[in-house]
Amino acid sequence: MTLRLTNTLTRRTEEFRPLEPGKVSIYCCGVTVYDLCHLGHARSYIAWDVLRRYLIWSGYAVTFVQNYTDIDDKILRRAAEENSSMEAVSERNIEAFMADMARLNILPADRMPRATQSLEAIRALIGELEARGAAYSADGDVYFAVLKHAGYGKLSGRDLAEQQQNADGRVTDAEEARKQHPFDFALWKGAKPGEPSFPSPWGAGRPGWHIECSAMVRAELGDTIDIHLGGADLIFPHHENEIAQSEAATGRELARYWLHNGMVNVGGQKMSKSLGNFTTIRALLDSGVSPMTLRLFVLQAHYRKPLDFTAEALEAAATGWKGLNAALGLAEAIGAASGDDPHPRDAAGLSPELVAARQRFAAAMDDDLNTSAALAVLFELVKPLRSLANRLERGDAAAAEAASSPLLASQGRLLLELAGVLGLQPDAAPVAGTTHSNGPCDQTIQDRIEARQTAKASRDFATADHIRAELQAQGIELIDKPGGLTEWRRV
Secondary structure: OOOEEEEOOOOEEEEOOOOEOOEEEEEEOOOEOOOOOEHHHHHHHHHHHHHHHHHHHOOOEEEEEEOEEOOOHHHHHHHHHHOOOHHHHHHHHHHHHHHHHHHOOOOOOOEOOEHHHOHHHHHHHHHHHHHOOOEEEEOOEEEEOHHHOOOOOOOOOOOHHHOOOOOOOOOOHHHHHOOOOOOOEEEEEEOOOOOOOEOOOOOOEEEOHHHHHHHHHHHHHOOOEEEEEEEHHHHHHHHHHHHHHHHHHHOOOOEEEEEEEOOEEEOOEEOOHHHOOOOEHHHHHHOOOOHHHHHHHHHOOOOOOOEEEOHHHHHHHHHHHHHHHHHHHHHHHHHHHHOOOOOOOOOOOOOHHHHHHHHHHHHHHHEOOOHHHHHHHHHHHHHHHHHHHHHHHOOOOOHHHHOOOHHHHHHHHHHHHHHHHOOOOOOOOOOOOOOOOOOOOHHHHHHHHHHHHHHHHOOOHHHHHHHHHHHHHOOEEEEEOHHHOEEEEEO
16 A cells, blocks of 8 residues: 545545655644643644654655744733743743653654744745735735635635634734725734834734745745645634635645644533633643653544543553553563664564564555554554563563563564654653563552542542543552542552
């Protein structure tokens, strides 16, 4: 098989054919840096990290660009709330973003341009659109004339009458009054008192949201790229407007393939601050949930489908990660002892059965990144390694001899290779079969149980569930007994 991807633009699953053989150019819409990243960001960036890793594993030279929106109404509002500055808010949240992505083992982009560092390219693109009659100025603002672009709506399939939906609070009544047509959108916003501004041929101001990405795609990767990525919430209006701007200016297709990930729900409801079910990546990981547990949880669902975040689902992922982590740790130890490359990238020396497993993994990933089916291959490889890890932990004398089996070493080598494609890596803590560890000490466990009981007493069930999942990820099973008592055991 060859890689097939579901293209939002054509509404079909298509064979991937890059513009240039052996090379892939990718642009991923990044964050507006006004706050910490949430679970929706984790879902999106884990999915696209796996796409990138798989393309590299498949032999492509990948150039991956992801932007920062570092000037926006949301950032300015946050700065005003904090009596701070746009720059201070942006820098703090860019640093937090990089730290959160590193914890999730997400590869840093090759280039990460910022809107405030791309102003020359933004102004140049607006000027071209104005010269072509696709943009006009009004009282210091510049707008894109939607009716000038015949293909408007081709990505989302929406009628122009729906254009104002999902504008995400970035359009005001005052802006509407300056437009020639109610569906036109801002390319440049005139300066407002007390807000940061930048010079331009149309007066001091700042760029609109949509024009930033069009300019950065062009500056970093050229007029046409292979793949454009983002969440499903960006299809309209953001990506629709990107296409209109870029193609009106260049007369060329902006991207060959448009991929969008599904959204995150919490307990069956859309994640929202107003509903009180909003969770940041940092808060979840700081509660004790393993980053790889979260990564495994995300990859168990297809990237295009909605992902429902529940304590039960996270706990199940923690259990799955415990076994996978033990097997990966043992595979690394066996590889290190044998002197083999612990992270190989080819099928050399594998048995026919393991070659077939490797091919099944590739076939799953070629099927529109079916990570659920790919994980099933990993868990087949895990079984004998996990069993041996349990024997070693129990002090089984014959287990040490079994660990020297060439067949087991090959299986471990393949497991490490395929897990690496999915970005799953052993926890830094010692695992069974390397240095013996019984996890947290008894007093720490008891302290967490008491914290869980306190949370349950105050009906903070989310925190109670997080503590259970945290301990489960560390190999501690909690057993609730009648009368409010909780016993525990190491598993």
